[in-house]
Amino acid sequence: MKFRTMKRGMRVLGIAESFTKGSMFSKLAGIVMRRDLIIDGMIFGNVTIEGDDATQSILSMYRSLKRNDINCIMLDGIVISMYNIIDGKELEENTKIPVIVVTFEESEGLEGAIRHHFSNSSEAEMKVELYRKIGQRDKIRLWTGKNLFVRYWGISSEDAYTIINFFTLQGSVPEPIRIAKLAARASIRRQ
Template sequence: MLHFEKKGIRILGIAESYRGREQSLICGIVMRRDRIIDGCAFSRATVGGMDATDAVLGIWNHLARDDIQAIMLGGTVISWFNVIDITQVHERTGLPVISVTYEDSPGLEDDISHHFPSDEKRLSAYIALGKRTTCQLSTGVTVYLRAEGISLDDATHACNIFTAQGKIPEPVRVARIIARGFLPEYPDEPVLNSG
């Protein structure tokens, strides 16, 4: 259960970046309700692979923190159709998981079938996510949520608390900025480790 009244509530925001390479860089940042960042870790996922769930769990395990109260994802399908199993993330971490996206769409079943015609595992993983729910934030913009281990009302409330302006909650927005900034321009360059 999230304790929204506490100033010290912490969310792990996770987002990715990739530019025409075999692996994407995924960043996780720990952000307090007052928008102070007090943790950061990185992992990688295969572009077009099926290891995004492990990448998210890798960030969680690396941080090894017991003060994070929820995980907020910048989408459940990243790195060119690499599906994050939010049920597994919830079960393995014991934390509520909120996935936020920003554009309406009829779904990705046709795209997955087109690009991965014999990959039933990927298609099944996507279908298992269920439909997104349309929510309006207090900023007046519409977002699309999937939530696991948390009610839709509480997921929306968490997004409102952490959205300063526009539609992207700060933990996800900052994680995306950091992932883009740390992603090497050339595939052979090393990525700095958060330590």
């Protein structure tokens, strides 16, 4: 099926996290944003710091919205909450919509950091295996001149590039991610 990036009513679910030092959980915020940059919905969820529940938490958030008009999920990173790794392919397969993951910095990878962080070698190896499964990132240059690093499932690289540019007003942070970050931070401040 061809993804229609030019669809006027396109909606993206942008998801970002925030947590405080010493917390057991990280707060996820999801923002549904239309292509015209109007916010059209919001949802919150939790993931366990150092856990393995990020993919299921995001699926639960998506399903809780009970919407059939979301065309794409856009995530702020694929390794969140101190090595809670999101399985982008599983998200795409279970939601039947494309998934785009954006990151903002070059990196040699996280395998060494994962092994260093987890004292239990079997847990570390399980996380390293999941990390390897997510694959490499593509570097793209936005219309703003800034670079991003992206992974995507269920969509072509050209369509992922187009969607990210549609939703980026300035700099390098797409608006659904920027607003989701603000919402996640605000939600942990009131706790």
